[in-house]
Amino acid sequence: MQKVRLGRTNLEVTRWGLGGIPLSTIMSGNTEEVINQVIHTALDYGITIIDTSRGYMDSETLIGEVMKTRRSDCVLASKTMSREKDAAMADIEESLQQLQTDRIELYQIHALRPYEVATVMGEEGALKALRRAQEQGMIKYIGLTSHHLDVLIDLIKTGEFDTVMFPFNVIEREAETTLIPLANEHDIGTIVMKPLGGGAIRNIVKAFKFFNNYPVDLILNGVANIAECKENLAAAESRDQLTPDELVSFEDEVSFLGKDFCRRCSYCEPCPNDIQIPFMIHVFWQMVHDKTYEELPVEKQEMGKNSMIWFQACEECGKCEERCPYDLPTIKRKQELLELFSNR
Numbered sequence: 001m002q003k004v005r006l007g008r009t010n011l012e013v014t015r016w017g018l019g020g021i022p023l024s025t026i027m028s029g030n031t032e033e034v035i036n037q038v039i040h041t042a043l044d045y046g047i048t049i050i051d052t053s054r055g056y057m058d059s060e061t062l063i064g065e066v067m068k069t070r071r072s073d074c075v076l077a078s079k080t081m082s083r084e085k086d087a088a089m090a091d092i093e094e095s096l097q098q099l100q101t102d103r104i105e106l107y108q109i110h111a112l113r114p115y116e117v118a119t120v121m122g123e124e125g126a127l128k129a130l131r132r133a134q135e136q137g138m139i140k141y142i143g144l145t146s147h148h149l150d151v152l153i154d155l156i157k158t159g160e161f162d163t164v165m166f167p168f169n170v171i172e173r174e175a176e177t178t179l180i181p182l183a184n185e186h187d188i189g190t191i192v193m194k195p196l197g198g199g200a201i202r203n204i205v206k207a208f209k210f211f212n213n214y215p216v217d218l219i220l221n222g223v224a225n226i227a228e229c230k231e232n233l234a235a236a237e238s239r240d241q242l243t244p245d246e247l248v249s250f251e252d253e254v255s256f257l258g259k260d261f262c263r264r265c266s267y268c269e270p271c272p273n274d275i276q277i278p279f280m281i282h283v284f285w286q287m288v289h290d291k292t293y294e295e296l297p298v299e300k301q302e303m304g305k306n307s308m309i310w311f312q313a314c315e316e317c318g319k320c321e322e323r324c325p326y327d328l329p330t331i332k333r334k335q336e337l338l339e340l341f342s343n344r
Helices: 032-045 059-073 085-099 114-121 126-135 149-155 177-185 204-211 228-235 242-259 277-290 296-305 310-314 318-325 331-341
Strands: 003-005 012-014 016-019 049-051 075-080 103-107 139-145 165-167 190-195 218-221
Touching: 003 310, 012 016, 012 103, 016 032, 016 228, 032 059, 032 228, 049 228, 059 075, 059 085, 075 085, 075 139, 075 242, 085 103, 103 126, 103 165, 103 228, 114 126, 114 139, 114 149, 126 139, 126 318, 139 190, 149 177, 165 177, 204 228, 204 242, 218 228, 277 296, 296 310, 318 331
Parallel strands: 016 049, 016 218, 049 075, 075 103, 103 139, 139 165, 165 190, 190 218
Antiparallel strands: 003 012
């Protein structure tokens, strides 16, 4: 597996890393046994970095169980959603405990939005906690993740962050002319999230070849099972680039997705009524929204009727829409599903 230097951290990691969202029984629906097998499979193959977050439910805990015996095999990265100093420090301490380690190589401020920047960068902000933890040897490097490129661009210029993580794939390419060149100029490690658009991009071979056309360091991808893990690892080994004709063909393949598809990041959760929003609302809506009930295959009809209890459970509180980094119209889509499957 190809190794890369992660910007000025000088950490040498595999160019493909294991993402932590599917490494949670709550967020993926997988068992602890399957998640354990996925982590061991990736490490056995030679993957040397795993990224998780305090926000990924029990992901840190399950990774920590593997770290009891495999800590020396990988670099660990985690994140805090807290914006203030004391809460962020508590998150770092909890991450260390759950990951069963005495130091985390990369700790990141997670999913920063524009209106939160002043708080995070202020005297009582989360960055102060990360700096203190760094001084105390609890973490080694400090990173930042965001779905807002303008936030990342502004904060790269402060010199406070060693890495930046951002969405980038054949559909979401805004970073290629702005963020990526700037990060490289400042020797900031570049970490790609959503390389397959949260699973919506199905041509894995072309997806990984796409990244070989760009000077990005680390590509993080979550996998749900061992078969997916092996399939992704095989594709990630390629160092071939997409030809211009292949890129055009690839763009045509994914054009039907548009820009407003669900990346299954699960930031919309938890739902107060336990609705698994990405799958029960957005992914299912993508499957059926352009068809009448009669046009749907029987299995989709049954799926919709069985999901009515969840569509009806939605109280339209709007919390999911506030959290969604892509501003997806969750309530509107739920209403359309409710109408499609009512009285069936």
